[in-house]
Amino acid sequence: MSESNSVGIVKAQVAHFTQPLTLKSGAVLPQYHLTYETYGELNAAKTNAVLICHALSGNHHVAGRYTPEDKYPGWWDNLIGPGKPLDTNKFFVIGLNNLGGCHGSSGPSSVNPLTDRPYSATFPVVTVEDWVESQARLLDYLGIEQLAAVIGGSLGGMQALQWNIAYPERVRHAFVIASAPNLTAQNMAFNEVARQAIITDPEFFEGDYYNHGTVPRRGLRIARMLGHITYLSDDVMGEKFGRKLRHGDVKYSFDVEFEMESYLRYQGDKFAGEFDANTYLRMTRALDYFDPALEYEGDLSMALSRAKAKFVVISFTTDWRFSPARSREIVKALLDNALPVKYAEVTSAHGHDAFLMPDPYYHDIMRAYLEQIKV
Amino acid sequence: MMNANITNIRPDFALITNWIGNKAKVLDLGCGDGTLLTHLHETLEITGYGIEKDDSNWLAALKNGVDVIQMNLEEGLSGFEDQSFDTVILSQTLQAMHNTESIVHEMLRVGREVIVTFPNFGYWRNRIQITFGTMPVSKSLPYQWYDTPNVHLCTINDFDKFCAQHQVEVIERKVITDGQDVHVLPNLMGNLAMYRLRKQPT
Numbered sequence: 001m002s003e004s005n006s007v008g009i010v011k012a013q014v015a016h017f018t019q020p021l022t023l024k025s026g027a028v029l030p031q032y033h034l035t036y037e038t039y040g041e042l043n044a045a046k047t048n049a050v051l052i053c054h055a056l057s058g059n060h061h062v063a064g065r066y067t068p069e070d071k072y073p074g075w076w077d078n079l080i081g082p083g084k085p086l087d088t089n090k091f092f093v094i095g096l097n098n099l100g101g102c103h104g105s106s107g108p109s110s111v112n113p114l115t116d117r118p119y120s121a122t123f124p125v126v127t128v129e130d131w132v133e134s135q136a137r138l139l140d141y142l143g144i145e146q147l148a149a150v151i152g153g154s155l156g157g158m159q160a161l162q163w164n165i166a167y168p169e170r171v172r173h174a175f176v177i178a179s180a181p182n183l184t185a186q187n188m189a190f191n192e193v194a195r196q197a198i199i200t201d202p203e204f205f206e207g208d209y210y211n212h213g214t215v216p217r218r219g220l221r222i223a224r225m226l227g228h229i230t231y232l233s234d235d236v237m238g239e240k241f242g243r244k245l246r247h248g249d250v251k252y253s254f255d256v257e258f259e260m261e262s263y264l265r266y267q268g269d270k271f272a273g274e275f276d277a278n279t280y281l282r283m284t285r286a287l288d289y290f291d292p293a294l295e296y297e298g299d300l301s302m303a304l305s306r307a308k309a310k311f312v313v314i315s316f317t318t319d320w321r322f323s324p325a326r327s328r329e330i331v332k333a334l335l336d337n338a339l340p341v342k343y344a345e346v347t348s349a350h351g352h353d354a355f356l357m358p359d360p361y362y363h364d365i366m367r368a369y370l371e372q373i374k375v
Numbered sequence: 376m377m378n379a380n381i382t383n384i385r386p387d388f389a390l391i392t393n394w395i396g397n398k399a400k401v402l403d404l405g406c407g408d409g410t411l412l413t414h415l416h417e418t419l420e421i422t423g424y425g426i427e428k429d430d431s432n433w434l435a436a437l438k439n440g441v442d443v444i445q446m447n448l449e450e451g452l453s454g455f456e457d458q459s460f461d462t463v464i465l466s467q468t469l470q471a472m473h474n475t476e477s478i479v480h481e482m483l484r485v486g487r488e489v490i491v492t493f494p495n496f497g498y499w500r501n502r503i504q505i506t507f508g509t510m511p512v513s514k515s516l517p518y519q520w521y522d523t524p525n526v527h528l529c530t531i532n533d534f535d536k537f538c539a540q541h542q543v544e545v546i547e548r549k550v551i552t553d554g555q556d557v558h559v560l561p562n563l564m565g566n567l568a569m570y571r572l573r574k575q576p577t
Contacts, residue, residue, distance in 0.1 A: 328446075332455075343445055361430050368438050369437060
């Protein structure tokens with residue numbers, strides 16, 4: 001495999017914060033740490049920083065590999081690297097694991113320094129607003145006053161939006177990709193089923209499974225299987241699996257009969273082996289709670305009235321979990337505020353997952369726009 | 376305000392410039408690669424948005440620095456508030472619209488003024504081709520009958536009547552052929568029709 005435009009071998013770093021963080025819920029984190037990675041060089045004027053906000057199951061490992069033997073690179077490696085659409089020869093790219101995560105930042109599975117035990121269920125519920133606050137502190141720590149761009153897809157797009165509400169003066173360009181200004185009831189319903197699968201797993205122990213030596217694997221697996229169905233389009237599932245049988249003919253059993261089942265079980269098992277259930281609960285809740293228009297009687301335009309950035313909003317035609325119609329609501333609010341905005345509706349068969357794929361038109365858009373940004 | 380650098384742009388773009396105020400807020404429907412908006416921005420310091428459905432045009436507009444929204448005009452302008460633009464432009468696209476009536480109404484809803492331009496089907500060269508028994512094919516109608524995107528061609532007389540019937544006030548009308556104004560028998564001698572419109576006061 002050619003690695004000529006990879007960021008290469010990368011290393012995660014940890015930033016510790018001792019200034020207490022008051023969360024939206026009112027809970028206070030007296031101290032916390034954030035795990036992050038950076039690619040490219042911060043320029044002398046510190047004007048070329050780009051923050052990548054991750055989605056539900058993402059983390060700080062956005063690009064590159066830890067060792068040459070790593071099977072997979074970071075989760076958005078197809079976008080980021082020297083000569084790639086988000087060119088690390090030009091930009092200094094920051095990826096972090098959000099608070100409440102399970103890949104190195106303070107979260108339910110990390111050790112609470114006050115008790116020397118995992119936070120477990122005592123780790124508070126975090127929101128998109130809290131994440132942006134903690135991200136702003138990470139920028140302070142890195143000495144970056146203003147971002148050239150904040151980029152996020154899905155739940156990450158919500159953070160990109162929130163940056164423009166909380167810190168409009170700190171963002172020059174915002175990419176809100178495959179996202180929404182809040183979740184619909186149907187969308188929240190999927191999250192609730194996922195959470196119920198986890199919470200009712202007998203090995204969940206009200207979130208304290210670390211101290212019981214168990215993992216609510218079954219619940220997490222079902223949660224992920226459900227998620228996967230909603231991230232794909234009917235068409236792409238049909239194309240990928242159709243009604244193909246796993247063993248040539250039916251066995252009249254409840255074992256894996258269809259290829260699609262095999263795929264879902266594989267994805268579920270893989271995820272259950274590497275993700276933390278308590279983090280999953282918190283990530284889905286952050287999705288549910290995000291609704292910046294709420295305090296403006298549902299008026300998103302009012303919520304975004306302080307925004308100053310130039311926006312790029314992108315949706316994908318077959319994404320039914322974060323449909324183009326939801327992105328158009330964001331576009332409308334930006335238009336109402338006479339803000340510069342470019343909106344693309346990318347034709348793709350891949351449903352919500354499309355935002356992570358290297359669709360040529362999508363990546364041409366990213367490249368062309370990012371090339372125009374002056375740093 | 377006419378500008379020296381208009382010589383290289385389409386003659387209808389130059390004329391459109393005369394109908395738009397300094398620093399106006401402009402929406403260009405079917406903006407293509409954004410040439411008109413870029414020109415208006417350079418000459419009149421307008422702020423504007425373009426709407427474009429086609430991927431390659433959209434990308435070209437982005438590269439030209441235009442704020443471009445990818446959507447299908449046939450679905451209307453539901454993302455735009457009433458009277459939120461000074462001028463809404465539809466240049467040489469009306470004839471290719473399916474929902475012709477609704478887009479004109481939508482433009483008049485969103486814009487305080489509307490500019491519509493279209494190839495005049497009543498132009499004498501078109502009439503001659505019809506007289507000799509074939510569908511017109513020309514520089515302004517460069518398609519064969521079987522591959523044309525133009526589904527609602529009309530003449531200047533047709534459009535005048537349309538405006539009268541749909542409570543649309545014609546503020547100004549200009550008819551041109553090869554970049555020259557046409558004053559005599561416009562429906563016969565004019566190749567391109569340009570209208571500056573607004574909603575008739577009720």
